[in-house]
Amino acid sequence: MTKADAAVAIRGVTKDFGEVRALEDIDLEVYAGEFVSLIGPSGCGKSTLLRVIGDLVQPTRGEAFVNGKAAHQARLDRDYGIVFQDAVLYDWRTVSKNIALPLEMLGWDRAKRAARVRELTELVELTGFESHHPWQLSGGMQQRVSIARALSFEPAILLMDEPFGALDEMTRERLNMELLQIWERSKSTIVFVTHSIPEAVFLSTRVVVMSARPGRIAGVVEVDLPQPRSAESREEPRFFELVTEVRERLRAVGGLPSGPDRIAESAK
Amino acid sequence: MHRLDARRLGRQALTFVLVVGALWGFWEAFRVLGEASGLRIGQFHPDDRTMPHIHDMFGQFFEPSRRNGPLLISVLWDAALFTAKEALLGFLMGAAAGFVLAVLLAHSRLLERGLLPFIVASQTIPILAIAPMVVVWLQKGSFAVSVIAAYLTFFPVTINTLRGLLSANPSALELMRSYAANKWAVLWKVRVPASMPYFFTALKVSATASVVGAIIGELPSSIQGGLGGAILNFNQYYLSSPPSLWATIIVASLLGIVFFGAVALAERLVVRRAPENVA
Numbered sequence: 001m002t003k004a005d006a007a008v009a010i011r012g013v014t015k016d017f018g019e020v021r022a023l024e025d026i027d028l029e030v031y032a033g034e035f036v037s038l039i040g041p042s043g044c045g046k047s048t049l050l051r052v053i054g055d056l057v058q059p060t061r062g063e064a065f066v067n068g069k070a071a072h073q074a075r076l077d078r079d080y081g082i083v084f085q086d087a088v089l090y091d092w093r094t095v096s097k098n099i100a101l102p103l104e105m106l107g108w109d110r111a112k113r114a115a116r117v118r119e120l121t122e123l124v125e126l127t128g129f130e131s132h133h134p135w136q137l138s139g140g141m142q143q144r145v146s147i148a149r150a151l152s153f154e155p156a157i158l159l160m161d162e163p164f165g166a167l168d169e170m171t172r173e174r175l176n177m178e179l180l181q182i183w184e185r186s187k188s189t190i191v192f193v194t195h196s197i198p199e200a201v202f203l204s205t206r207v208v209v210m211s212a213r214p215g216r217i218a219g220v221v222e223v224d225l226p227q228p229r230s231a232e233s234r235e236e237p238r239f240f241e242l243v244t245e246v247r248e249r250l251r252a253v254g255g256l257p258s259g260p261d262r263i264a265e266s267a268k
Numbered sequence: 269m270h271r272l273d274a275r276r277l278g279r280q281a282l283t284f285v286l287v288v289g290a291l292w293g294f295w296e297a298f299r300v301l302g303e304a305s306g307l308r309i310g311q312f313h314p315d316d317r318t319m320p321h322i323h324d325m326f327g328q329f330f331e332p333s334r335r336n337g338p339l340l341i342s343v344l345w346d347a348a349l350f351t352a353k354e355a356l357l358g359f360l361m362g363a364a365a366g367f368v369l370a371v372l373l374a375h376s377r378l379l380e381r382g383l384l385p386f387i388v389a390s391q392t393i394p395i396l397a398i399a400p401m402v403v404v405w406l407q408k409g410s411f412a413v414s415v416i417a418a419y420l421t422f423f424p425v426t427i428n429t430l431r432g433l434l435s436a437n438p439s440a441l442e443l444m445r446s447y448a449a450n451k452w453a454v455l456w457k458v459r460v461p462a463s464m465p466y467f468f469t470a471l472k473v474s475a476t477a478s479v480v481g482a483i484i485g486e487l488p489s490s491i492q493g494g495l496g497g498a499i500l501n502f503n504q505y506y507l508s509s510p511p512s513l514w515a516t517i518i519v520a521s522l523l524g525i526v527f528f529g530a531v532a533l534a535e536r537l538v539v540r541r542a543p544e545n546v547a
Contacts, residue, residue, distance in 0.1 A: 056442055076448045088439045092461045092540045101457070105447045133540060 006065070007032045007157055007189040008053055013062035015048055021214035022048045026062070028208065028217060032156070035183060035190045037200035037207045039246065041254065045215025046193045050159050053191060054082055067156060078106070080157040081150030085165045087142035089134040096121070096130040099148045106153055120148040123182060140171040147179070151186060158190045165195060173231075176202055180229055197250070201225075201242045202234060209246060211253035218253040221246050292322055320511045325518065328511035340512060344498060344519045351494035352523055354410050355482035358417020359527070362474060365418065366425025367467070373426070374433040374459065375451070391423045395481065400488040408489040416485030421474040428470035432463025468535040475527035483520060495520050 008030040015023040023045040030036045038046040051057040052064050055075035066074035074080065081102070089098045096117050103113045121127050124144040134142055143163055150158060164172040176199060183190055194200050200207045204223050211218040223242055225233055233239055299321065301307075302314035312318060329341040337343070369387070373380040399416050406412040436458050444454050486496025495516065502513040 054446055056445055075446065078448060080446070082443070082446045084439055084443070086439055088437065088443050090440065090458070090461065092464070102447055104457070105449055105453060135541075 005031060007067060008191060009065040010053070011063050013052055013059045013064060015045065015052060015057065016060045023052070024214040024216050026217060030189060030191060032189050033187055034206060035192065035204045037192045037194055037204040038210060039194055039197065039200045039207060040210030040215070040250070041212045043215070044210040044212040046210055047161050048215065050161050050191060050193050054080060054159050078153060079155055080159055081153070081155040083146050083150045083158070083160045083163045085162040087134070087146040089142055089145055091134055094131050094133060095126060095145050098134070098145055099152055101149060102153050116152060120152055124148045124178065140167050140175060143167065143175065147182070151182065154186065156188055158188050160190065160192045162193050162195060164199070172199065177231065179203065184228060197243050197246050198234065201239060201246060202229060207246055209249040209253065219249045221249065295319070295322055317507070317510050320514055324511045325514040328509065328515045333512070340515060344516060347493060347495045347498045348519050348523050351479070351482050351486070351496065354413040354485070354494065355417050355478045355527065357414040358482055359421050359474060359478035361414060362418035362421025362478065363425050363471060366422035366470070367429055369422065369426045370429035370433055371455070373430050387423065387426060395420060395484055399485050403488050412489060413482050413485035413491065417478040417481035420477040420481035424470040424473040424477070425467065428466040429463050432466030433459045435466070436462040464539050465541060468531065468539055471531045472528055475531045476524040479520070479524040479527055495523070
């Protein structure tokens with residue numbers, strides 16, 4: 001596959017914040033229709049990398065390409081939607097108006113906006129809550145509004161920065177399932193940053209493991225679990241094998257403790 | 269989503285009545301006991317001149333304002349309307365000017381650093397010194413009074429709205445960047461709505477400030493028709509009817525309260541926030 005086929009192509013990207021090197025020499029390709037997770041210890045630069053793709057942060061060296069164009073142009077052309085860990089909803093707007101925000105920016109007329117908002121509200125299962133305000137919703141519901149908003153203008157690419165990080169385990173698993181259904185229906189490409197190994201394996205076609213200080217790509221794990229995934233996928237033996245493989249890679253880059261209990265040792 | 273249930277209103281009304289009643293009681297108690305006991309605090313002692321009975325103040329409304337003249341209540345009503353018009357125009361001008369200024373300062377650090385000291389300094393000049401100057405520039409008349417009222421109004425609006433415009437959540441701004449939004453879109457879709465609670469807090473302060481400004485503004489212009497004129501008049505003839513001046517003060521404060529209430533009502537309608545986030 002050439003660079004032209006890649007939905008997202010990152011070439012030699014390095015990012016320094018003053019003295020601190022957040023990313024070093026990152027080369028990565030994400031192909032159309034993939035679901036790629038970025039996982040790694042704190043400080044590995046995964047959120048920064050996501051923002052480089054979205055042209056919200058400029059790399060110190062190297063380039064990022066989205067849909068065959070420079071990331072900057074892709075942002076101006078609105079080729080991607082982004083979801084943050086915090087839902088970032090506007091308190092003064094209702095759920096419907098929050099979802100419609102990018103459509104307003106794109107200049108869609110009222111009727112088109114209303115129709116699309118109705119579709120999306122159904123998609124994220126929030127019918128009945130259209131006139132509610134963000135403070136009246138739970139964390140999981142707010143995040144669903146945020147996802148609906150990101151999808152409203154049908155971007156080819158979705159960038160997600162630990163969107164379910166602030167939610168409890170059960171809500172998280174449910175939203176994982178919903179996200180996969182949305183991914184299948186919309187056929188978009190998703191780049192997903194997470195701290196959770198099971199989540200990364202469950203959702204992705206590939207898991208990119210990153211190391212910290214400076215942020216580098218340490219390895220890639222292909223997730224060959226069958227599609228479409230279901231709740232049962234989490235109980236397959238292959239799932240546990242893959243989780244273990246990702247875990248070992250993380251351990252190798254120092255993302256997880258390894259060896260015997262150090263506290264016990266040093267107490268001797 | 270109406271928070272006006274009857275029980276809550278009832279309780280608020282009852283609290284209000286009790287507080288007013290308590291204050292009324294303190295006043296009368298102080299007056300009656302002070303007078304009976306011959307209380308003196310320096311030069312001050314309670315009597316009909318220094319502390320008229322509150323029922324005398326209210327009774328005065330229904331007396332002629334001067335010999336063979338119209339009732340005080342009708343005179344004060346006309347004066348209040350007169351001043352209200354001036355104050356309203358001043359309030360609107362001041363609010364608009366304050367808002368525009370805040371938007372300018374929010375977009376240019378250079379302007380902010382350059383202009384803010386002067387804006388602050390402008391408020392330190394006593395209004396009694398500025399008012400005659402405004403009258404000299406604009407000629408006597410209602411418009412000059414409105415300008416003086418606007419002068420007292422714009423400052424809280426500028427300072428608070430500026431804070432509000434800059435208070436937008438950085439993530440919200442990052443989101444707008446992901447939509448390749450231009451500065452206008454960011455202003456109208458994010459910054460201005462984010463500033464509304466701050467803006468209305470300032471308007472509440474300005475509501476009363478504009479009434480005060482209008483009353484003071486009438487003084488150098490020797491305008492007879494408003495509350496300023498009435499205050500001067502009843503002050504000059506205080507000894508012949510002490511309750512008249514007090515009655516005028518009551519009307520002036522009621523005017524301020526009406527303005528404040530109107531702004532509070534507008535805030536209810538405009539500002540949609542989680543209840544705990546409204547100042």
